[in-house]
Amino acid sequence: xAEQTELYVSWSDxxxxxxxxxxxxxxxxxxxxxxxxxxKGGLRVGDTLCRLYDYPLAILxxxxxxxxxxQVRGELKFSQHLAxxxxxxxxxxxxxxxxxxSGISLRESIYWLKQNYGSQIQDLRTGVLWYKACSVxxxxxxxxxxxxxxxxxxxxxxxxxxxxxQLAQKYGFDVP
Numbered sequence: 001x002a003e004q005t006e007l008y009v010s011w012s013d014x015x016x017x018x019x020x021x022x023x024x025x026x027x028x029x030x031x032x033x034x035x036x037x038x039x040k041g042g043l044r045v046g047d048t049l050c051r052l053y054d055y056p057l058a059i060l061x062x063x064x065x066x067x068x069x070x071q072v073r074g075e076l077k078f079s080q081h082l083a084x085x086x087x088x089x090x091x092x093x094x095x096x097x098x099x100x101x102s103g104i105s106l107r108e109s110i111y112w113l114k115q116n117y118g119s120q121i122q123d124l125r126t127g128v129l130w131y132k133a134c135s136v137x138x139x140x141x142x143x144x145x146x147x148x149x150x151x152x153x154x155x156x157x158x159x160x161x162x163x164x165x166q167l168a169q170k171y172g173f174d175v176p
């Protein structure tokens with residue numbers, strides 16, 4: 001069995017990819033009126049696009065990774081409700097995440113939205129930064145297609161490996 005490759009992404013590369021996704025959606029001409037991001041990975045993507053497009057952001061919390069270095073895929077769990085500040089969900093949804101790995105989270109998120117908000121949704125499209133070849137679903141919009149299915153090290157992973165006490169020490173503060 002071949003060893004899994006790894007892709008290391010800097011903050012500047014990450015922001016560039018988010019901006020490229022925003023431009024790709026814009027150039028498609030598709031009109032949407034609601035952004036939903038899948039948390040945690042899609043939060044930064046959703047936040048940036050909702051600011052650029054000035055559309056409301058709703059958050060669907062989902063979790064499937066844990067274990068050693070947060071790299072072990074487990075059971076997919078969803079929040080009971082969307083977190084949103086509008087009274088009603090828009091009817092033309094742009095669903096965002098950072099990547100599609102297996103594609104199960106994205107596929108099941110679409111299913112969850114249709115089960116819980118299907119009567120309100122006229123159109124739903126998906127967007128991610130990275131689309132891996134091993135995915136069971138192809139997103140409508142993606143910036144990079146990864147044929148070798150690497151493990152992606154995103155710049156915010158640092159915070160998953162760091163504690164507040166370590167940050168205090170880093171900046172020269174006394175640690176209780």
